[in-house]
Amino acid sequence: MDKDYWKDIYSKQSEGERPSLFAQYIATTFQLSGKRIIELGCGNGRDAIFFANANANVTAIDQCDNIIELLDGRFKKVNNLTFKCLDFTCLDDMMPFDFVYSRFTLHSISKGQEQKVVKWAHRNLNPYGKLCIEVRGQKNEIFQVGIPVEGEPDAFILNDHYRRFLNFESFCDELKTIGFRIDYAKEEKGFAPYNGTNETYIRIIASKQE
Numbered sequence: 001m002d003k004d005y006w007k008d009i010y011s012k013q014s015e016g017e018r019p020s021l022f023a024q025y026i027a028t029t030f031q032l033s034g035k036r037i038i039e040l041g042c043g044n045g046r047d048a049i050f051f052a053n054a055n056a057n058v059t060a061i062d063q064c065d066n067i068i069e070l071l072d073g074r075f076k077k078v079n080n081l082t083f084k085c086l087d088f089t090c091l092d093d094m095m096p097f098d099f100v101y102s103r104f105t106l107h108s109i110s111k112g113q114e115q116k117v118v119k120w121a122h123r124n125l126n127p128y129g130k131l132c133i134e135v136r137g138q139k140n141e142i143f144q145v146g147i148p149v150e151g152e153p154d155a156f157i158l159n160d161h162y163r164r165f166l167n168f169e170s171f172c173d174e175l176k177t178i179g180f181r182i183d184y185a186k187e188e189k190g191f192a193p194y195n196g197t198n199e200t201y202i203r204i205i206a207s208k209q210e
């Protein structure tokens with residue numbers, strides 16, 4: 001979904017920005033050196049590069065071949081950072097990770113795909129590995145703005161861009177049912193101020209329980 005939207009953005013602007021506040025929060029909360037991290041939907045790679053600079057072993061994937069080719073070329077010689085062009089909703093199982101990191105990506109996919117992704121994350125984490133998610137929820141300021149998507153009650157198209165807004169409580173319940181313990185979960189402002197706006201987002205860190 002929305003692949004052309006993102007490819008178009010990356011064809012015009014591929015330069016990394018500063019790491020997100022979420023990535024900085026993860027790096028100050030956990031010891032990342034030597035840990036295996038996979039980023040689902042890495043975009044211009046700013047957070048993946050930041051984690052690699054903290055000496056984590058990072059695999060970063062995105063569906064957009066243009067940005068992945070560019071990042072792969074730029075970081076080919078960096079041993080602890082790999083970029084791959086893949087769809088994160090249909091990944092094969094891999095060697096287990098210590099962290100599965102997804103920032104602003106779960107609202108790009110349908111409910112069914114999201115359920116598949118969190119189950120994949122649970123299977124592909126080490127015991128007590130962390131699932132780290134930042135995403136738009138139903139307290140987000142543009143929830144229900146735009147054209148409703150038929151058959152998907154929480155999804156809307158705004159400016160030709162699909163977004164599905166997660167229900168905070170039911171998403172936490174879904175994670176617990178799969179076998180995660182919720183370590184941190186909030187839906188509030190302050191997580192991602194951008195260009196003078198300060199919208200409400202969900203931030204969750206959950207640990208895989210054996």
Ligand SMILES: C[S@@+](CC[C@H](N)C(=O)[O-])C[C@H]1O[C@@H](n2cnc3c(N)ncnc32)[C@H](O)[C@@H]1O
Pocket residue numbers: 001003006020040041042043044046047061062063064086087088089102103104105108109
């Ligand atoms: C809002 S951007 C976030 C980029 C990055 N995580 C950040 O916070 O800077 C969403 C990214 O997710 C990617 N994406 C969305 N759905 C995807 C999918 N099914 N598989 C792989 N990448 C996907 C898009 O191509 C886009 O680069």
